[in-house]
Amino acid sequence: MLEPVALVADDLVAIIEDTLPGTPVSVATTAEAALEILRRQRIDIAFVNLSPLDLARSGLVERLDEIGAMLVVLGHKVAAKGARHRVLELPFVSGAVALELMTALRRLRRRRTTPEGGGRA
Secondary structure, rough: OOOHHHHHHHHHHHHHHHHOOOOOOOOOOOOOHHHHHHHHHOOOEEEOOOOOOHHHHHHHHHHHHHHHHEEEEEEEOOOOOOOOOEEEOOOOOOHHHHHHHHHHHHHHHHHHOHHHHOOOO
């Protein structure tokens, strides 16, 4: 039997693959594993299922801010520290996830076309 967190991750992966076929998706089971992925790969949007306290302690918010990635926190009301931080209430529907993906895609496109975006691909 899959843990509820694993089911959420599986659902997210399926929705991302349906919404943006061919998009690479990485899944981490811990904040430490997520930080390791962020050291090796470019991430434009991160869906994070951590409590506000665990998220604050993890270092993920700061790292995602450094690389300009959009953070979507699952199921927790969080005081957003920056414009990139959003909340997706659980249970979520595929349309809500698709909206977050499209928002991240628009932000990425804007970053690529503005001088401060540096043309990062």
